[in-house]
Amino acid sequence: xxxxxxxxxxxxxxxRGSVTAVEDFSLALEQGEAVGLVGESGSGKTVTAHxxxxxxxxxxxxxTGRAVFDGADLLAMxxxxxxxxxxxxxxIVFQEPMTSLNPTMxxxxxxxxxLRVHTGLDAGARRxxxxxxxxxxxxxxxxxxxxxxxxxxxxxxxxxxxxxxALVLRPRLLIADEPTTALDVTIQAxxxxxxxxxxxxxxxxxxxISHDLGVVRALCGRVVVMRQGVIVEQGRVEDIFHRPQQAYxxxxxxxxxxWGKGKEGQGxx
Amino acid sequence: MxxxxxxxxxxxxxxxxxxxxxxxxxxxxxxxxxxAPSAADRLAGPSLAHPFGxxxxxxxxxxxxxxxxxxxxxxxxxxxxxxFVVGVVIGALCGYYGGVVDALVxxxxxxxxxxxxxxxxxxxxxxxxxxxYNVILALGVLFIPSFARLTRGEFLQxxxxxxxxxxxxxxxxxxxxxxxxxLPNAWPVLLSGLSIGFNNAVLAEASMSYLGIGVxxxxxxxxxxxxxxxxxFVTAPWLVLFxxxxxxxxxxGAGLVGEGVRERMGEG
Amino acid sequence: MKQxxxxxxxxxxxxxxxxxxxxxxxxxxxGDPTNSILGLNATPEQTAALxxxxxxDLPLWQRYLNWLGGLLxxxxxxxxxxxxxxxxxxxxxxxxxxxxxxxxxxLIVAISLxxxxxxARHAGGWIDRVVSVLGQVTMSxxxxxxxxLLTCLFSLILRWFTVGSFSAAAEQGLGAYLGYLFxxxxxxxxxxxxxxxxxxxxAILGEMGQDYIRTAYSRGNSKxxxxxxxxxxxxxxxxxxxxxxTVADVVAGSLVVEQVFAVQGIGQMLVSSINxxxxxxxxxxxxxxxxxxxxxxxxxxxxxxxxxxxxxQR
Numbered sequence: 001x002x003x004x005x006x007x008x009x010x011x012x013x014x015x016r017g018s019v020t021a022v023e024d025f026s027l028a029l030e031q032g033e034a035v036g037l038v039g040e041s042g043s044g045k046t047v048t049a050h051x052x053x054x055x056x057x058x059x060x061x062x063x064t065g066r067a068v069f070d071g072a073d074l075l076a077m078x079x080x081x082x083x084x085x086x087x088x089x090x091x092i093v094f095q096e097p098m099t100s101l102n103p104t105m106x107x108x109x110x111x112x113x114x115l116r117v118h119t120g121l122d123a124g125a126r127r128x129x130x131x132x133x134x135x136x137x138x139x140x141x142x143x144x145x146x147x148x149x150x151x152x153x154x155x156x157x158x159x160x161x162x163x164x165x166a167l168v169l170r171p172r173l174l175i176a177d178e179p180t181t182a183l184d185v186t187i188q189a190x191x192x193x194x195x196x197x198x199x200x201x202x203x204x205x206x207x208x209i210s211h212d213l214g215v216v217r218a219l220c221g222r223v224v225v226m227r228q229g230v231i232v233e234q235g236r237v238e239d240i241f242h243r244p245q246q247a248y249x250x251x252x253x254x255x256x257x258x259w260g261k262g263k264e265g266q267g268x269x
Numbered sequence: 270m271x272x273x274x275x276x277x278x279x280x281x282x283x284x285x286x287x288x289x290x291x292x293x294x295x296x297x298x299x300x301x302x303x304x305a306p307s308a309a310d311r312l313a314g315p316s317l318a319h320p321f322g323x324x325x326x327x328x329x330x331x332x333x334x335x336x337x338x339x340x341x342x343x344x345x346x347x348x349x350x351x352x353f354v355v356g357v358v359i360g361a362l363c364g365y366y367g368g369v370v371d372a373l374v375x376x377x378x379x380x381x382x383x384x385x386x387x388x389x390x391x392x393x394x395x396x397x398x399x400x401x402y403n404v405i406l407a408l409g410v411l412f413i414p415s416f417a418r419l420t421r422g423e424f425l426q427x428x429x430x431x432x433x434x435x436x437x438x439x440x441x442x443x444x445x446x447x448x449x450x451x452l453p454n455a456w457p458v459l460l461s462g463l464s465i466g467f468n469n470a471v472l473a474e475a476s477m478s479y480l481g482i483g484v485x486x487x488x489x490x491x492x493x494x495x496x497x498x499x500x501x502f503v504t505a506p507w508l509v510l511f512x513x514x515x516x517x518x519x520x521x522g523a524g525l526v527g528e529g530v531r532e533r534m535g536e537g
Numbered sequence: 538m539k540q541x542x543x544x545x546x547x548x549x550x551x552x553x554x555x556x557x558x559x560x561x562x563x564x565x566x567x568g569d570p571t572n573s574i575l576g577l578n579a580t581p582e583q584t585a586a587l588x589x590x591x592x593x594d595l596p597l598w599q600r601y602l603n604w605l606g607g608l609l610x611x612x613x614x615x616x617x618x619x620x621x622x623x624x625x626x627x628x629x630x631x632x633x634x635x636x637x638x639x640x641x642x643x644l645i646v647a648i649s650l651x652x653x654x655x656x657a658r659h660a661g662g663w664i665d666r667v668v669s670v671l672g673q674v675t676m677s678x679x680x681x682x683x684x685x686l687l688t689c690l691f692s693l694i695l696r697w698f699t700v701g702s703f704s705a706a707a708e709q710g711l712g713a714y715l716g717y718l719f720x721x722x723x724x725x726x727x728x729x730x731x732x733x734x735x736x737x738x739x740a741i742l743g744e745m746g747q748d749y750i751r752t753a754y755s756r757g758n759s760k761x762x763x764x765x766x767x768x769x770x771x772x773x774x775x776x777x778x779x780x781x782x783t784v785a786d787v788v789a790g791s792l793v794v795e796q797v798f799a800v801q802g803i804g805q806m807l808v809s810s811i812n813x814x815x816x817x818x819x820x821x822x823x824x825x826x827x828x829x830x831x832x833x834x835x836x837x838x839x840x841x842x843x844x845x846x847x848x849x850q851r
Contacts, residue, residue, distance in 0.1 A: 087756035099748035149846040385789035395811040521677035
């Protein structure tokens, strides 16, 4: 077992008081498996991902439960231990490819970031590794892009850069938080293809978070459905796609337009 | 608002109230004549009769500080009045209508705003001569660009909002849209601009009067008083102390109000 | 390249306009400068001769061109009062003011960067609050008053230096010279440094809330690394632009503070020349300062473009 989450509970402290964002969340993920996490916005999926990554600020979030990753409990680690895992064995790709990259730093430098943090490789070796990761993420002509800045790239390309940066140290698990939501439908399909290839080829386990069961179906064998911070349904993706047990899951399925209807999943045009 | 008190705003309002009250009082009443010399009281230290002491000509420093604060206050307010009214009108028209005139006016404003106001004030005074009214005129004109730029930014932002479009469709006239529909929305930003402007006006007047090219005798102001007291600094420190203190509190008060207003806007 | 040429052209045009204004403003003033030089008893022949010598008999535009030509070659005209070339009169004073300005600027950077970073790093904590309150107070003290306070403390009470001993200090060598200029520089620097601290703190906190910071954390970067390698770099873009524009205010500040500390710089010269209506000197100083202001604004704009790659490639 690569990741075993037990009774995860996240309480967020806001100015208006505390909110329980995730409650009694349990999930097991095998080596090299791809699992989907689905729910409407505000259902707690992103909070779950950030809690597992250790990205919730400790003064504003109380995380309890267990999340055993590769034999060690992520939630029990101190900052320094956690940093050893972040970006090396456990990586994340965010929803917003436009803002998740540093606007004043060259692409190459950003893809190499994890190498600088975790390895003592020299510049030449780092560059070599970065170019490989960029090729793996499906970026054409990595050498040319290496010296570009993010604003010179399209949204899809930027998301590929994010994927390359997340994969540069070949992590055991990649958390992809709505990686295609901000993109065009055709680009969406290509990015999903890339993720699938990485999953098969490199054996990287993927936790794919989406509000769209269709997106999850393209990549994952298993799916977990969340609503208001708790799991309402889970099982094989084909079963749930064809025979949803819960009314909420049916609603999620009905809400999404079928493939080929144009842009999808975008907030406004 | 939340339970968190806005200390900056509260303290700022208190300080502003006190110093403005002090200056306003100085305009109408002083315990002694601020200009009548008295040989017997030359450089007398603070006492019950003269709480702030007396200066090198035996004039009561409290009376002079009162009238100096009144002068500084009225100069600052007059400067703001000119700069604000003209600046807001220019900025509103430029922001709302745009076009070549707007581009040209803003270029000029940028150029003027690039120069520190003390510097330009100095040049203008060098041309038109010193004195209270010339200082007001010089600084007032120099303050127009910053208010024009501020206002323009706000109006540009609201120009294409739906509620303004709706008003236009309903046949509301241009001037009415500018000053009845958009202006109220721009107030918070203009208000914090006013507090910065007040600070700059007090600072610029003080610096110019200190250099001897601002207010000239028999008029006085806080800056002028500090300048005159410079040579008696060792023997009679109260000559500098009291006007300086009033000046600092005046600027601090307005600064805190501006800070508080910005903080409140940031929250809301 | 085309962009750079266009900007340089704009810079040249602005500089030209500024010199025209500086010249014309003081040349159309009523009153004949020959009166103040020769006195009222001068014969018409004397007056005419002097007018010719000063070039005042030429039309305005020709006088401007002569003056501009002189400006470019370092000949700034003749002082009415001292009857010597302005360039000679200003030579050593320009060096003094330039030194003072440079020291002030250095102090602003040296004070504001560490404090701004410290305040941002401990945002909301007591260090942050102390810095913020002190900054607010410092910003409220006019720099000549600050000069007074420093004089009072370091000259009258601690006796670290003697006010008015600038020329003596200048003769004792570079150390004493710079030592004397330290407190004037500090009085100019403190209020601007307080503003810079506030700006830097806000910029850092703004950057720390950006998405790319979260990305950096997710790669295993420590808080210190995120602050220094990621947030600070981007936060410096507006701060450096602000600092470049600060040069103008530092120059203006030195005009005033030179009076407090009796430093013989161009500020003192400017004020006394305004009072004695020695317009060639005023014109020269104003033109000089204007060039510095315009150039520093140009530098601010250029730096902004260099530092932000989004603006660079066009």
